[in-house]
Amino acid sequence: MRERLLMEQRMRLSLEAGHFEVWFQPRVDLRSRRIIGAEGLVRWRDPEQGLVSPGVFIPLAERSPLIHKLGRTVIEQVIGHARRWHAQGLDFGKLSMNVATPQIERGNLVGELRDILADVEVPRHMLEIEVTESLFMADAERAKRMLGEIRELGLSVAIDDFGTGYSSLAYLKTLPVNHLKIDRAFVRDLPEQASDAAIVRAILAMSQSLGFHVTAEGIETAAQLEFLADAGCVFGQGFLFHKPMPAAEFEALLKLTTPAPAAAPALPMLPPRAGLAGA
Numbered sequence: 001m002r003e004r005l006l007m008e009q010r011m012r013l014s015l016e017a018g019h020f021e022v023w024f025q026p027r028v029d030l031r032s033r034r035i036i037g038a039e040g041l042v043r044w045r046d047p048e049q050g051l052v053s054p055g056v057f058i059p060l061a062e063r064s065p066l067i068h069k070l071g072r073t074v075i076e077q078v079i080g081h082a083r084r085w086h087a088q089g090l091d092f093g094k095l096s097m098n099v100a101t102p103q104i105e106r107g108n109l110v111g112e113l114r115d116i117l118a119d120v121e122v123p124r125h126m127l128e129i130e131v132t133e134s135l136f137m138a139d140a141e142r143a144k145r146m147l148g149e150i151r152e153l154g155l156s157v158a159i160d161d162f163g164t165g166y167s168s169l170a171y172l173k174t175l176p177v178n179h180l181k182i183d184r185a186f187v188r189d190l191p192e193q194a195s196d197a198a199i200v201r202a203i204l205a206m207s208q209s210l211g212f213h214v215t216a217e218g219i220e221t222a223a224q225l226e227f228l229a230d231a232g233c234v235f236g237q238g239f240l241f242h243k244p245m246p247a248a249e250f251e252a253l254l255k256l257t258t259p260a261p262a263a264a265p266a267l268p269m270l271p272p273r274a275g276l277a278g279a
């Protein structure tokens with residue numbers, strides 16, 4: 001308990017000091033390996049502990065009001081980067097941000113997004129919110145309404161870690177969601193593990209008929225990639241392609257991968273103007 005309080009206290013100070021930064025992990029098209037987007041993943045640069053992984057502090061933050069301030073910082077940073085990269089003509093596809101269930105249940109996510117986006121020039125379809133299935137456990141109707149409002153703002157919505165939580169398939173088809181991210185747990189033992197292979201194929205078939213985009217998470221090996229691409233999975237993310245990287249590094253990568261704008265067509269030679277000759 002004492003340790004938890006101490007860590008909360010340190011997080012609070014770090015939030016004020018701006019010690020949380022968002023890293024980016026590219027998402028790729030599995031066939032061409034082209035970058036089609038990136039996921040924003042928060043990191044805590046703690047002066048004492050160094051770089052702390054979100055697996056350590058997000059569960060703690062979720063149990064305190066800190067998650068709201070932390071969540072806002074993440075959203076502001078991701079949208080800020082999207083604005084700058086878009087202004088520079090860099091092709092980042094879609095940037096996604098993870099949102100914790102309490103941020104939606106007890107916060108004002110829709111209002112915050114509306115506020116932050118009010119004077120930001122970045123097409124809304126270039127932004128995505130990732131939620132987890134736990135969001136649908138307490139008050140599914142309310143969750144559905146909130147996600148509907150996020151879609152009305154023009155953002156897309158993904159279900160993260162799909163398949164590990166409470167998945168009511170009957171409910172899924174009514175949700176204002178357009179993207180499923182298959183959890184790493186189902187990808188890890190592909191292609192050998194027959195039950196995982198069956199689950200992944202089932203998610204892909206269902207997504208295709210319901211019209212969801214699908215991203216497989218945690219792809220680490222060529223064999224996993226081959227299985228997924230053959231099974232019809234279009235998008236993926238994982239160490240085989242790129243690890244999460246600081247924003248500056250992702251920006252440098254975008255500068256290498258964004259196609260140069262088409263050169264302006266050369267102006268045709270104009271014939272000498274009639275009547276000027278000898279003037």
Ligand code: C2E
Nearest residue numbers: 041042053054055058074098099100218219220238239244
């Ligand atoms: P997630 O949203 O499912 O993010 C994917 C996690 O898988 C990331 O861990 C990423 O580094 C890791 N990963 C990606 N590819 C591979 C791979 O090929 N192999 C392995 N072993 N791991 C891979 P990370 O960055 O440590 O984040 C962990 C979790 O913390 C995230 O899982 C997400 O649930 C949460 N999280 C991260 N950033 C935020 C945030 O800003 N807000 C909230 N609420 N949660 C966040």
Ligand code: MG
Nearest residue numbers: 039098130160
């Ligand atoms: Mg995620």
Ligand code: MG
Nearest residue numbers: 160161181217
């Ligand atoms: Mg995930």
